[in-house]
Amino acid sequence: MTKITSGILIAGFTLSVIANEDITLKDCSKHESSHPEKAKKFLMCLDNNINLLERHRQTWITKLLLDTKKYQADTGNTQILPIMERALRNHEEYMEDSCRWRYLLDMPNATRSATAYKQCKITLLKAHISELQSSKILKDNVNAN
Template sequence: MIKTINIFLLFTVFSSIDAFARTEALRDCSHLESDHPQKAKKYLMCLDGNIELLERNRQTWVNKLVMDTEELEKNTGNTQLMPIIQRSITNQSRYMDDSCKWRYLKELPNSTRAAKVFKRCKISFLQLHIKELQANF
């Protein structure tokens, strides 16, 4: 009974990941890009929407990795994986934030250009991390 529930839960998670990946596409914000303050605000809001979408997608893949690792831990007794995975996720987040922050600071005092650079950087890093999480090495 419990095994059936776990299999059903895993199937549901995998199905939702697949559906999410197919239906959720990033918005094309390039047509909104401008140096005019009001237009730049719309562009930045569009980028924010893409960042939120990517962060949700990333978290879905992290959750899948954690669930798979917990199952593997339960089946094999190997408890070394989870702390390393958690540390790598934390370090990836810190690296992404710091890498985008120095790019932001480099563009100051033009705060509009700095915000654009920061958000595009974050989108790029999130896309790469999601691709890495999806990879079956």
């Protein structure tokens, strides 16, 4: 086994452990209010949930890319990785634009706009994590080990 392949295997195993950890989002509803100080706490709570989901999503993306590179090294199929990377970039743009129009829809109420944006981001991040977890390459890699 080459150094690169063994490095990918070790990194992949470590990421598997991290990615499979259960994430628990904070319940922000207790801070939801039209009062400015409570609204600030509510939005900060949503931000914390977004950051947690973003880190978890990035772990899954890194694992998927490593597993795809291993698959590419094993099979010689070099077509998958560039398409996957493009899909990930496009998905990022989709999430941003999809949540941005929700933000603009609720303007000029900045609190309601920010809430709509952040809740959209949380929903789309959860969906993307779920989609990444169901990847065939990840499943095949788990079954092979």
